[in-house]
Amino acid sequence: MTTRLEDNFRPGDRKNLAKRGVHSVTDLLRFFPRRYLVPGERTELGDLPLGETAIIQAEVIRVETRRMKQRKGTITEVIVHDGKQSMKIAFFNQYWLEKSLKPGLTVVFGGKVESFRGQLTLASPVWLNRTEDDHEWTPEDLNSPFPIYPAVKKIAQSRLWSSIKTLLTVAGPEEFEDPLPKGLRDAHELPDLRTALEDMHRPRKIEDVERARLRWKWEEALALQAEFAARKAKLADEKATPLLTQGTKSRRFDEDLPFTLTASQIRVGEEIAEDMAADRPMHRLLHGDVGSGKTLVALRAMLTAVDSGAQAAMLAPTEVLATQHFHSIQTFLDEQMALSPLLADDDQVTVALMTGSMPAKDRRELALDLVAGNIDIVVGTHALLSESTLFSDLGLIVVDEQHRFGVEQREALRAKGGETTPHTLVMSATPIPRTVAMTVFADLDISTLDEMPAGPKDIATHVVPIVDQPAWYVRVRELMRQTVEAEKGVFVVFPRIEPTDIEDPESGDVVGQKQGIEDITRKLSETPELAGLKFGLLHGRMSTAEKDRVLADFVKGDIEILVSTTVIEVGVDVARATMMVIIEAENFGVAQLHQLRGRVGRDGSSALCFLLTEMSAEDESYGRLQAVAETLDGFALAEYDLDARGEGDVLSGSQWGGSSLRHLSILRDSEMVAEAKTIAEQIVAVDPTLEAVPALKAFIRRVLPEDDAHFIEAG
Known part of the structure; x- marks a missing residue:
């Protein structure tokens, strides 16, 4: 037996191991018993x-x-x-x-x-x-x-354990290079890497396992804080062009607002303006609840950049969201904000949209306008990251729903600032628990919108167990018809585009099939309660033109019930939509459910949201749905989600889609995280690029993957 995975497992076995995240000997050694x-x-x-x-x-x-x-x-x-x-x-x-x-x-x-x-x-x-x-x-x-061990399809527990035990004996020294400094291990009586792996896979007593688990927490805490310390060190050496705190356009924008900014929006705006006026690049996180006005705050910052003679770029993860932002900004500037005197002269604000689906000719023309300085604000998807997309003077980058973009992708856009680094404002679509914000986003300054511009929303949310209470599902469909008859719109959200097989987790045999979005749309339209109503379909495989047409028809009322995947999760703003029905709600996370619910009642009117599930009240997922139904407070739900799911899952949806944090608890291990920060800062102070600690550097890349380009969603 050798130390290559392919020499120990057949191709089919390796494929099944890969589904469990095991791609190498290192992965297998860290595939711990459950x-x-x-x-x-x-x-x-x-x-x-x-x-x-x-x-x-x-x-x-x-x-x-x-x-x-x-x-x-x-x-x-x-x-x-x-x-x-x-x-x-x-x-x-x-x-x-x-x-x-x-x-x-x-x-x-x-x-x-x-x-x-x-x-x-x-x-x-x-x-x-x-x-x-x-x-x-x-x-x-x-x-x-x-x-x-966690079950791996078609690989017996005994064979898995035997393979790991053999690897522990024959693997080369490179597999046991320790990312934890010896001084830290000695100070906290932690085992070295080889001993800790032995303790996990063939412990002599259960206390060995607990000792090893403490070590894995320290590894992740140090990796997390060393990465942040290295980023901060890098940012400290960069220079930015100071942008004016307020000029003609931004001042006129504020004067013509038909409503009053909340105290929270004013405070956050001042924090951003102060950062942008400095000669070091802003690197700030903006987060708040659904509907708290993040886009408005971002637009005010972009106008400040334009006032200073610079350009601003807003990066969105999907074409649907980019298009929505583009239209929202145009509406703010052209209609609601009465900026026609500005737009009528040579000092107008020019806004453009760039997406991957644009015709090549249009993209080339837009690229020329950008590099010539004819565009003030550009909203786009990953197309903005293209090498052919250049700017005349990029002063500010706004990254929306920032967890969909990897660190390297954000850096690719920042590098387009020329001799100086653009200021960067990253936005989270959902509230972030304070504990997570202080640790997971330690490389960012943080601004929080904690007020709702129009006051509390009125969205009544109900969990509907359609197996236990089939009559309730009938009542939901009756309410859908009543909503349509009142000339309001209904969203129906479904988790899948195509039908999928249901497999037995042990045997791999197909035991059933889950329906796709077209199936559920047809079934709903054929029910007595909804027969004759106008249905529409929206999902990520449709072209941008098709998605825009469907949304436009829904806005106009030509579509009365829109059945969609989660492409509507963020940014979609349809004022006439007052009812949301989420089917198989147990397949969505707490934050995602809260985001989806935020698509209704956008005009301030009362709204309804139904979470349909086949789970019984005794099921753990049912309790999660009930938590969403009981509050509209996104911050409270974020804390609940953190406690219920664990930080590993929450982190992966916040900063790094591929986060491998599995052991560290931000809540329970806060003292460890704080101590790790001090140690990491000491290491980075003498070795900013971590070249002297290659094992730690390699482990950081394992926990916080550098190549996370696949977290871009092209629409």
């Missing part, structure tokens, strides 16, 4: 959970081999007992086991717990403590915690 079966804490056979893979230890009572009647081959039935309950375990075409499995022998079996004719059994069982095969369990193994 739990341990601890000897001395016997799991009684009667308490084994059906459907779970388990490892049992029991005494053989009887063994019998016979030929099967329905198919060729033999079946060896083994009856085991744990002192309270028996279990029958069947091995197919392994008749030789009868010679080894003798009554009175203590055995360790692994497999999926099932019930057959009212009796517990193990599906596809494996005898783990055989001494005559490749998966030898020593007496010491049998008296140690047994690791139970």
